[in-house]
Amino acid sequence: VYKDQQEAAEEIAQQIGTIIKLKQEKGENAVLGLATGATPVEVYARLVRMHKEEGLSFKNVITFNLDEYYPMQPDAKQSYVAFMDEQLFNHVDIDRKNIHIPDGTLAAEEIAGYCLSYEHKIEEVGGLDLQILGIGRTGHIGFNEPGSAPNSGTRLVTLDDLTRRDAARDFGGKENVPTKAITMGIGTIFKAKEIILMAWSKKKASIIKKAVEGEISGNVPATYLQLSDNVKFVLDEDAASELT
Numbered sequence: 001v002y003k004d005q006q007e008a009a010e011e012i013a014q015q016i017g018t019i020i021k022l023k024q025e026k027g028e029n030a031v032l033g034l035a036t037g038a039t040p041v042e043v044y045a046r047l048v049r050m051h052k053e054e055g056l057s058f059k060n061v062i063t064f065n066l067d068e069y070y071p072m073q074p075d076a077k078q079s080y081v082a083f084m085d086e087q088l089f090n091h092v093d094i095d096r097k098n099i100h101i102p103d104g105t106l107a108a109e110e111i112a113g114y115c116l117s118y119e120h121k122i123e124e125v126g127g128l129d130l131q132i133l134g135i136g137r138t139g140h141i142g143f144n145e146p147g148s149a150p151n152s153g154t155r156l157v158t159l160d161d162l163t164r165r166d167a168a169r170d171f172g173g174k175e176n177v178p179t180k181a182i183t184m185g186i187g188t189i190f191k192a193k194e195i196i197l198m199a200w201s202k203k204k205a206s207i208i209k210k211a212v213e214g215e216i217s218g219n220v221p222a223t224y225l226q227l228s229d230n231v232k233f234v235l236d237e238d239a240a241s242e243l244t
């Protein structure tokens with residue numbers, strides 16, 4: 001638990017920087033699982049600063065984003081492609097071919113095969129060294145909404161009504177928020193060597209209490225993280241304020 005989001009984000013950015021540099025020294029790639037939304041913005045800003053001011057290079061970084069709305073055109077301003085470009089990728093020296101974000105433009109019949117290939121690509125590069133996560137007020141991680149199975153893989157899912165309401169502002173009304181998304185599964189996330197779930201503000205306090213202290217259940221998918229030895233919750237004081 002950190003005093004505020006800034007201190008916590010700095011710590012996470014340093015940790016990511018260390019992974020990248022250690023891998024560089026070994027001549028290996030760092031494979032990062034990334035999240036979108038408001039939560040990781042400060043982390044990305046710090047990584048950009050470390051690139052610009054300290055020469056942290058992203059040449060050996062391979063990224064896999066957790067999710068994308070479906071359908072979604074990559075050039076739409078609400079797309080997670082646009083988000084990642086704005087917050088991180090446009091400002092660092094990452095090789096574009098190392099960036100992976102679920103494709104929101106697929107035809108329905110292409111989705112199942114695509115999702116399997118997303119899983120295979122992660123495996124081919126040696127698996128995720130680190131997965132960072134936010135948490136939705138439904139308890140979702142990625143877009144694994146209540147009802148998601150612990151062994152779920154990358155797939156097309158239906159978004160919870162609360163998740164769509166929370167996204168309404170970005171889309172100018174809930175009715176414009178896609179009803180579906182492609183997301184890595186809980187099983188996909190679990191395979192990461194390290195997992196960091198971040199949450200800031202009072203808005204997240206009650207779901208953080210459920211995720212950390214509640215009964216492990218598909219009703220709150222983040223509770224599955226209690227079963228992992230490789231997970232760390234990084235919170236500000238407000239998000240941690242309901243913990244016992």
Ligand code: F6R
Nearest residue numbers: 035036037038039134135136142
């Ligand atoms: C985003 C994602 C979601 C968000 C969650 C919290 O890639 O996977 O699980 O992390 O909805 O969103 P924010 O950070 O906007 O509160």
